[in-house]
Amino acid sequence: MKIHPIYTHNALRNFTYLIELPDASCLVLDPWDEKQVNQALQQRQLTLSVIINTHEHWDHTQGNQALVDQHQCEVWAHENGQGKIPGLTRTLAAHEKISLEDGIELNVLDTPGHTFAHLCFVVLQQGEAKAVFTGDTLFNAGVGNCHNGGDPAVLYETISKQFHTLPGHVIVYPGHDYLENNLRFTLDLEGSNGIAQRWLKKAEAANPAINPLLTTIGDEHQLNTFFRLENTEIKTTLGLLDGSEKDVFLALRARRNKW
Numbered sequence: 666m667k668i669h670p671i672y673t674h675n676a677l678r679n680f681t682y683l684i685e686l687p688d689a690s691c692l693v694l695d696p697w698d699e700k701q702v703n704q705a706l707q708q709r710q711l712t713l714s715v716i717i718n719t720h721e722h723w724d725h726t727q728g729n730q731a732l733v734d735q736h737q738c739e740v741w742a743h744e745n746g747q748g749k750i751p752g753l754t755r756t757l758a759a760h761e762k763i764s765l766e767d768g769i770e771l772n773v774l775d776t777p778g779h780t781f782a783h784l785c786f787v788v789l790q791q792g793e794a795k796a797v798f799t800g801d802t803l804f805n806a807g808v809g810n811c812h813n814g815g816d817p818a819v820l821y822e823t824i825s826k827q828f829h830t831l832p833g834h835v836i837v838y839p840g841h842d843y844l845e846n847n848l849r850f851t852l853d854l855e856g857s858n859g860i861a862q863r864w865l866k867k868a869e870a871a872n873p874a875i876n877p878l879l880t881t882i883g884d885e886h887q888l889n890t891f892f893r894l895e896n897t898e899i900k901t902t903l904g905l906l907d908g909s910e911k912d913v914f915l916a917l918r919a920r921r922n923k924w
């Protein structure tokens with residue numbers, strides 16, 4: 666299996682992903698633009714068998730219908746996406762394992778918070794987590810907002826229970842390229858974070874269309890304020906030295922909304 670990020674060059678900085686399998690079939694995750702997807706399919710001589718949508722927002726599903734019409738592919742997503750996700754043919758549930766090829770599976774995570782129809786997908790190789798597609802739940806160095814059908818308290822539970830616990834080497838493939846901005850947010854809260862300072866320089870130099878800069882879960886523990894809820898500097902900046910982890914998370918989410 667190979668993962669090909671497709672940067673969509675839109676104002677929201679979406680990523681679509683092509684998941685290439687050895688039999689020259691592929692899955693596409695969150696198609697933004699059918700022309701761009703078709704071009705990538707042609708370039709790599711792949712047939713499209715399945716679309717997966719991480720959630721129901723239009724910027725993650727707007728390529729569905731045209732691709733279904735052209736390729737007669739299936740569409741898989743959260744059951745709460747019924748009636749909202751164009752072409753939906755199969756609903757997926759938490760802990761479901763989707764076999765992609767010999768020894769490689771996707772493990773379905775039910776990850777409410779950004780919306781209540783949100784799934785993430787852990788890539789398992791011989792049963793070991795290697796990567797995770799995170800949609801708008803977790804970004805490189807940030808987390809999703811909760812403005813359009815979400816709930817920050819639920820997002821806190823999802824991030825702390827399902828993402829803090831993933832192994833450090835797992836690569837994070839997010840729904841948007843927000844790394845540079847998120848690092849600026851981290852440094853606004855925790856100016857002394859030297860690792861974030863170094864990553865910001867790398868992010869400024871990276872081109873998401875050519876060499877998207879991705880983090881691992883281990884990096885997230887060092888860069889992402891939403892993973893650093895016990896950090897004294899962050900808590901001091903927020904005026905929440907005595908706050909619980911949940912208090913800090915909610916205060917960070919509220920601050921990021923206005924930032």
Ligand SMILES: [Zn+2]
Nearest residue numbers: 720722779801
């Ligand atoms: Zn979204």
